[in-house]
Amino acid sequence: MAEPTYKRILLKFSGEALMGDSSFGISPEVMANVAREVVELMDDGVQVAIVVGGGNIFRGEGLAGAGMDRVTGDHMGMLATVINALAFQDAIERQGRGVRVMSALRINQVCEEYIRRRAVRHLEKGRVVVFAAGTGNPFFTTDSAAALRAVEISADLMLKATKVDGVYDADPVTNPDAKRYDTVSYDDVLDQRLKVMDQTAIVLCRDHNMPLRVYDMTAAGDLKRIVFGATDVGTLVTSDAK
Numbered sequence: 001m002a003e004p005t006y007k008r009i010l011l012k013f014s015g016e017a018l019m020g021d022s023s024f025g026i027s028p029e030v031m032a033n034v035a036r037e038v039v040e041l042m043d044d045g046v047q048v049a050i051v052v053g054g055g056n057i058f059r060g061e062g063l064a065g066a067g068m069d070r071v072t073g074d075h076m077g078m079l080a081t082v083i084n085a086l087a088f089q090d091a092i093e094r095q096g097r098g099v100r101v102m103s104a105l106r107i108n109q110v111c112e113e114y115i116r117r118r119a120v121r122h123l124e125k126g127r128v129v130v131f132a133a134g135t136g137n138p139f140f141t142t143d144s145a146a147a148l149r150a151v152e153i154s155a156d157l158m159l160k161a162t163k164v165d166g167v168y169d170a171d172p173v174t175n176p177d178a179k180r181y182d183t184v185s186y187d188d189v190l191d192q193r194l195k196v197m198d199q200t201a202i203v204l205c206r207d208h209n210m211p212l213r214v215y216d217m218t219a220a221g222d223l224k225r226i227v228f229g230a231t232d233v234g235t236l237v238t239s240d241a242k
Contacts (some may be wrong), residue, residue: 047126
């Protein structure tokens with residue numbers, strides 16, 4: 001049987017990706033589908049970590065623009081990510097696999113606090129680790145948290161799960177002529193201000209040579225194909241892209 005190309009991965013989900021066709025909250029169907037794909041990878045011996053946003057529940061930056069204190073808004077957003085992380089925990093446990101939620105904020109009654117060595121040990125023991133509360137600091141996005149955690153746990157690949165099939169030079173929803181990249185370099189993402197992740201996350205990936213693949217989470221089977229080495233799925237962001 002084929003062996004997975006990537007042995008340890010970090011998956012980044014935005015909160016909005018968990019809404020499905022709803023305008024708010026968590027879609028049980030989306031969560032169950034993601035959990036099944038994660039468990040399939042675990043059955044193949046892949047170690048899986050997850051970072052999840054909170055935009056389906058609360059966006060601190062948005063309310064800050066309306067006058068709320070930005071630090072307060074960001075802390076509220078971090079708590080929203082904990083809610084999503086606990087939903088991931090439940091969905092994966094219902095698939096019969098071990099999972100730990102680790103928060104950058106101390107909420108010891110509902111989850112563990114983040115300790116890097118403990119997180120790596122959970123992965124080595126075959127548990128999914130869901131990182132919550134971003135970096136634990138205001139003004140940093142969950143994209144930056146995903147890049148940071150991917151580097152800290154020495155992931156082989158970071159994946160950003162979206163509702164589009166890769167990185168485009170324009171919004172493919174509004175521009176039918178938008179060009180999709182098969183590969184693109186970190187520097188090109190920064191120079192062209194391509195909408196992949198925020199600049200802090202991209203710089204972290206670039207400086208630590210962390211490969212990033214953007215893919216369509218709604219396409220069944222694509223996640224597994226990527227982990228097993230498929231190069232025709234989504235867009236690969238690396239330092240040496242042509």
